[in-house]
Amino acid sequence: MTLARRIIPCLDVDSGRVVKGVEFEGLRDMGDPAELAARYNREGADELVVLDISASFEGRSTFLGTIQSVAEQLNIPLTAGGGIRTMNEGRAVLRAGADKVTVNTAAVDRPELISELSQQFGAQAVVLSLDVKRKGDSWEAYTRGGRTATGRDAVEWAAEAVSRGAGEILLTSIDRDGTCSGFDCELTAKIASTVPVPVIASGGANTFEDFLAVFTKGQADAGLAASIFHSETHSIRALKKFLVERGVPIRLSR
Amino acid sequence: MKIAIVDYGAGNLPSVERALWKLGAETERATEPAQVTGAKAVVLPGVGHFAAFVAGLRERKLTSPLRSAFEAGVPILGICLGLQAMFASSEEAPGDPGLGFFPEEVRALPTNVKSPHIGWNQVRRMRESKLLRGIPDDAYFYFAHSFAAPASAKATVAACDHGVSFAAVIEQGNLAAVQFHPEKSGETGALVLRNFLELAA
Numbered sequence: 001m002t003l004a005r006r007i008i009p010c011l012d013v014d015s016g017r018v019v020k021g022v023e024f025e026g027l028r029d030m031g032d033p034a035e036l037a038a039r040y041n042r043e044g045a046d047e048l049v050v051l052d053i054s055a056s057f058e059g060r061s062t063f064l065g066t067i068q069s070v071a072e073q074l075n076i077p078l079t080a081g082g083g084i085r086t087m088n089e090g091r092a093v094l095r096a097g098a099d100k101v102t103v104n105t106a107a108v109d110r111p112e113l114i115s116e117l118s119q120q121f122g123a124q125a126v127v128l129s130l131d132v133k134r135k136g137d138s139w140e141a142y143t144r145g146g147r148t149a150t151g152r153d154a155v156e157w158a159a160e161a162v163s164r165g166a167g168e169i170l171l172t173s174i175d176r177d178g179t180c181s182g183f184d185c186e187l188t189a190k191i192a193s194t195v196p197v198p199v200i201a202s203g204g205a206n207t208f209e210d211f212l213a214v215f216t217k218g219q220a221d222a223g224l225a226a227s228i229f230h231s232e233t234h235s236i237r238a239l240k241k242f243l244v245e246r247g248v249p250i251r252l253s254r
Numbered sequence: 255m256k257i258a259i260v261d262y263g264a265g266n267l268p269s270v271e272r273a274l275w276k277l278g279a280e281t282e283r284a285t286e287p288a289q290v291t292g293a294k295a296v297v298l299p300g301v302g303h304f305a306a307f308v309a310g311l312r313e314r315k316l317t318s319p320l321r322s323a324f325e326a327g328v329p330i331l332g333i334c335l336g337l338q339a340m341f342a343s344s345e346e347a348p349g350d351p352g353l354g355f356f357p358e359e360v361r362a363l364p365t366n367v368k369s370p371h372i373g374w375n376q377v378r379r380m381r382e383s384k385l386l387r388g389i390p391d392d393a394y395f396y397f398a399h400s401f402a403a404p405a406s407a408k409a410t411v412a413a414c415d416h417g418v419s420f421a422a423v424i425e426q427g428n429l430a431a432v433q434f435h436p437e438k439s440g441e442t443g444a445l446v447l448r449n450f451l452e453l454a455a
Contacts, residue, residue, distance in 0.1 A: 001415050004374040004394055041440075046374055075273065077396060077438045097268055099301075099398070099438065122302040124370040124398040167370045167400075196365065198372050221373065251374040251394040253440055 002249040005215045006046035006222035007236055008200060009229040011036055013052055013066050013082075015059035020227045030230045033066050038073040040229070043236045044253040045076060049170070049200075049224060051102070051129075052082030053145065064096045071097025079127055079170075090117045094125060102170055104129040105143035108150050108157070111164055118165025123197075128166040130158055132187060133174045139187055146174045154187075155194050162195045169199045170224070176204025180228075183210055188218035200224050208234070208242040215248050257454065258284035258293035260320070260336075262300065262310030266437065270299045270333065273437035277448050290319035295454035296328060299437075300335030304360070304401070305347035307335050317353065324355055324429065329454040332431030334399060337424060340431055346401050355429055358407040363400055367417035370400045375434075377412040377422040380405075385423055385430055385449050386412060393442045395422070395434035402433055 011018045011033050018036055019027040030036070037048055050070055052063040060083060067080045080093050081102025090101045090113075101121075107113050107128065117126045131142045132154040139154035150157070158169055171191050173184035183201045192199040198221035201214045205225035214220045228234050243250045257274060261267055261283040274281050274297070281297075284290050298320070300307050311317045324330060332340050341352045344360035352360070363369045374394040379386065402420030405413035409426035413419045414433065424431040430450055436443035 001376045001378060003371070003416065006373055071269065072272065075438065075440050075443060077398070077435075099266065099269075119303065120306075122370075123400060124372060125301065168372055196368055197370065198368050221368065 004046070004249045004251040005220070005243070006200070007211070007240060007250070008047045008049055008222050008224040009036075009040045009045050009236070010049040010051060010202070010224050010226040011070070012226060013050055013063065014054045015056070016062045016066055018230065019053070020230065030227070034069040034073050036230065037070040040236065041074050041076055044240060044251075045236050046251060047077045047079065047222070048074060049079045049102075050098075051080070064092055067093060067096040067098055081127070081129060087113070087116050087120065091120070094121060100125050100127050100168070102127040102129040104131065107161065108141065108143050108152065111160065114161055114164040114166050118167070123165050123167030126166050127168045127170050128158065128161040129170045129172070130154060130161075130191070131172045131174055134187070139190070142174060146177070155190060158191050158195050162197050166197065168197050169195060171199055171201055173203035177202075179204055180206035182206060183214040183218055183220070183223065185213050185218035188214055188220050192219040192221070198222065208239055211239060212243060212246055212248065215243065256280045256282040256293060257295045257297060258282055258289050259297045259299060260290065260311070260316060261285045262307060262314065262316070266299055266301050266435070269437045270297060273444060273447055274451070277444065277451055279451055284316070285314055287315050287319040290316055290323055293323070293328065295450075296320065296323055296330045297333065298330060298336035298339065299333045300339060301398070302335060303346065304335065304338060304344040304352070305350045307339050308347070308350045308352060311339070320353060327428045329428050329430065329450070331450045332424075333437070334433060334435055337421070337431035337433050338401060338403060340424075340429065341403055341407075344401055356403070356407055356409055356424070356426070358404055360401050360403050363402060363420070364417040370398060371416040372398045375414050375416065377414050379412045381411045383411040383423055384425055384453060385432065385446050387449050389442055389445050394439070395432075395436070395442060396438040397434045399433060
């Protein structure tokens with residue numbers, strides 16, 4: 001009996017559509033969130049993450065509707081976030097049907113937000129989204145979608161967020177994100193061995209071997225990816241079968 | 255008659271509701287005593303803090319109707335924090351008594367493992383279980399919690415291990431409860447709910 005490692009597809013949503021960021025070319029439309037959610041639910045995803053990356057107020061205002069339509073498709077857990085600034089915004093995300101809410105920028109600006117959400121909804125409902133860039137021998141936490149350096153050491157900030165009540169960490173390597181060069185296993189192992197909560201590794205996933213590496217070398221509790229699943233480069237079922245054959249504890253749905 | 259889903263003011267009520275609808279059940283959100291008293295079965299879902307849960311029940315005057323339903327033999331299903339609330343007390347809120355359907359105390363998971371226990375895990379059957387009927391022994395269920403009832407609790411029918419053995423499924427007379435989230439446990443979870451609906455039919 002072992003806690004299974006999780007495979008988590010992520011939907012980056014802009015104004016109600018799933019998008020993929022293409023450097024210098026803007027955003028490419030990847031489909032309807034509810035349709036993709038239904039597909040992943042069917043294919044054996046262990047959880048789904050939906051992140052609002054809308055730049056405009058109009059785009060953001062449709063996000064709660066997106067969460068609701070996605071939640072209706074799922075019988076697996078749903079994590080949602082992106083730009084959550086207040087307790088009330090967090091509550092609205094959970095009320096719309098998410099099981100967990102992610103916080104990032106606002107939590108760096110005002111760490112009490114984590115404590116407030118955790119006291120109200122429980123640590124299991126609060127996920128720290130931690131965007132990280134390597135800086136010499138250490139790592140620095142970034143906010144505002146990876147645009148703003150915080151000056152804070154990522155490991156130290158992760159530990160503080162957990163002590164304030166974050167129940168999970170969604171760890172994204174900005175260096176690896178979108179590069180298809182594999183997860184940053186060193187970074188993931190560093191955070192996973194420091195904090196007493198589960199760590200979801202994100203950024204750089206391309207091959208089945210990348211997931212195997214992040215679950216072994218990286219000690220991740222979950223691996224997250226977006227475009228490789230959306231584009232059907234990899235099916236979740238095939239990935240899970242690959243990992244099971246290599247001894248990783250994985251849930252195979254029937 | 256409908257299945258009352260106890261609405262104590264927070265929690266994962268819509269997803270539980272949706273999972274029951276998909277199985278053809280008629281449900282009602284119970285916020286008042288009469289809705290619990292008149293129900294043919296009661297579901298007690300919950301996430302968050304033990305103290306907020308029992309306070310929510312108290313403020314809505316739902317504690318004594320729940321106790322009456324228990325005594326009258328109405329099938330009751332506790333989910334996650336709803337399972338924990340059926341016990342006498344919890345380390346999470348030492349001053350707040352639970353419903354006391356079971357005498358044991360809910361405890362924090364140990365610190366030698368990651369907590370919250372979040373993710374998909376398997377359960378070990380200790381006795382025959384009605385809720386797990388038709389479900390393979392190696393099936394996975396979705397858990398998300400930091401506290402748990404001890405596996406040694408008298409009503410435990412299946413346990414899960416995460417640093418310690420804790421009660422994953424509980425059955426005793428008309429009472430049933432699961433520490434995992436059946437509404438988030440895919441098709442396996444739907445089977446658990448279907449088994450409960452059959453007990454309540």
